[in-house]
Amino acid sequence: MTAIKIVLVLAIIAMFWAFRNRSRVGLRAGARLAAILLALVAIVSIIDPTVTQRVAEALGVTRGTDLLLYLLVVVFAATSLGFYFRFRELERRLADLARAAAIREAVTMQGMPTGAAGSAVSEPATDRQG
Template identity: 40%
Template structure:
């Protein structure tokens, strides 16, 4: 194992501990943690055995393992971006409804000065 592999694996493990610790609230979803754990295992496997990613890529019709990883990460990035966009859009709608409800709750009848 060379120094870059040690550095990459150490970074991934540190990220795993940070994300698992910071997302330990009851609101976090178990499938997200399981998915991230599987991602970490796959990343460590790809770092230790890069020739296996090339073998898998060739089985899937891609020339190189690095290209396969790039394609997968592009899909993950697009999914994450769309998911975040949808979540923020839903939050904006909720905030607008909340603001309307508070405005209606605090509304006062105008005084008739005439």
């Protein structure tokens, strides 16, 4: 095995180990299995590059490197979309929290707003029969 293969395999193992031991990562079981599978596929393809060539030929792609590039593009697009939707949801939640904090602060500083007749808005209206 060449030196670059040893460095790459050790880098894959180190990255996997770093994410594995983080207690706050909170990966779901499916994501953990996908990470393990991805690490194993990466190690196998580093050690024996003909594996990716055979898989590429079976799928109708001319070279193994092209197959890896196509897969990288798909994974990048999926990851980008996931981050976009996640950030959009976080932004909405942050706006809701900021709005609630502003309302709470305004009520604390100025009291409850009053209605047109001078009575508090929170008082229930009474139904009079006459």
